[in-house]
Amino acid sequence: MQLLQNQNIFLTTGLKEGQDISFENGLIKDVKPSSANFKSESKYILPGFIDLQIYGAAGKLFSADPTIGNIRIIEEQLLQEGTTSFLICLATNTPEVFNQCISVIKAYRSEARNCLGLHLEGPFINPEKRGAHVREYIRKASLDEIKSLLDFGDGTIKMMTLAPELQDDEVIQYLLDHDVVVSLGHSSATFDQATRAYNQGIQTTTHLFNAMSALQHRAPGIPTAVFNHPTAMASIIADGLHVDFEVVNVAAKVMKERLFIITDAVTECSSGPYQHVAVDGKFVMPDGTLSGSAMTMLQSIKNCVDRCDISLADAINMATYYPAKLMKMENEIGQLSLNAQANFVVLDEELNIAQVFYKGEEIKLNKAASI
Structure with missing residues (x-):
């Protein structure tokens, strides 16, 4: 089980701050309010x-x-x-x-x-x-x-x-x-x-x-x-x-x-x-x-x-x-929800790509991408 704690996560309903997202075997297992006591980094997690x-x-x-x-x-x-x-x-x-x-x-x-x-x-x-x-x-x-x-x-x-x-x-x-x-x-x-x-x-x-x-x-x-x-x-x-x-x-x-x-x-x-x-x-x-x-x-x-x-x-x-x-695939991709594929992008505070995960595996980035 992998866990990212106290994150700012974009759900389909909008931004949720202070969330934990866990994933295993390529799928998201849970997204819930965090109990971590450390300060969240200024990053955003959003679906791939x-x-x-x-x-x-x-x-x-x-x-x-x-x-x-x-x-x-x-x-x-x-x-x-x-x-x-x-x-x-x-x-x-x-x-x-x-x-x-x-x-x-x-x-x-x-x-x-x-x-x-x-x-x-x-x-x-x-x-x-x-x-x-x-x-x-x-x-x-x-x-x-x-x-x-x-x-x-x-x-x-x-x-x-x-x-x-x-x-x-x-x-x-x-x-x-x-x-x-x-x-x-x-x-x-x-x-x-x-x-x-x-x-x-x-x-x-x-x-x-x-x-x-x-x-x-x-x-x-x-x-x-x-x-x-x-x-x-x-x-x-x-x-x-x-x-x-x-x-x-x-x-x-x-x-x-x-x-x-x-x-x-x-x-x-x-x-x-x-x-x-x-x-x-x-x-x-x-x-x-x-x-x-x-x-x-x-x-x-x-x-x-x-x-x-x-x-x-x-x-x-x-x-x-x-x-x-x-595409009738919203339960598999396109949102960070239970049992969806763990496909997500982590953006830094300047909205540059910091990390990319595909089915729970982090993609090794050649260089930072930005918008």
Whole structure:
């Protein structure tokens, strides 16, 4: 049994000071008020971050070179950054690349650590809202293709972004029936079409405001549909480049626990269809089109607090508890509660990473990370 005493701990309800947290065999055994008589250090313990959309890290873009060695490198880098759970994302690509990536994740899953599986962002999106996605690979799904894809995936495909206005209802329902989280994104759906999609069971929305019909006073679009819906969630990129900080502020006020953070992070790549170039703190395609972010989850939290007027407690939930709820994994990850995985980040008084624990084991940090 390991014990950290008299700590400042972020629970889903907010900060609790003077708490003991004990853990054993990779699981949290108890969180309770401390009886220790020493003064607590100025540190904070919070759940490990959950990133449901990231393409690569440490110079490894997974789709460009899908190998077990590279997913190991990505996992380790994300653990260094406090991300203890993530979905590796694939942008619209050829079936051959998708199959290669799926094969690697299937072969690796028995030894996987913080990689939960795959998020397929495309290819079943709307070419009008393709953003940095390659147009020639975009297509409409058939039910047979979806059945084959999920059969081949064998449970590794956890999330799929698609444009519901271009897909048959039976395709979407099949995904939902087979426990794939369906996210509305890269879509020109009208307010009515998006509302219908959410009512049919689509659970969430990919990078709110980016690559979708806009919120306009005579054409309310996807953002208004998700704002107005009682259960539909949305991810957002809090880098100030993909979405202005004031807009993140408004979205958080309206959506509350239905809005969560993703990094949408990529890494430099000079091969394949997605050649990301780092320019002034962001990534663009060779033609200048904005692509993924250069963010970490910790930096995203900092931006929410410092630039978007979101409380630290709420920002932490946006990076932990809310995405866990979307994935129906909130009893396992995303909160510091009895029998949840002992995945947590220790921040110092300046909100720098001091320690990272994954399933109760402390990760040896290469260097301090900060936000």
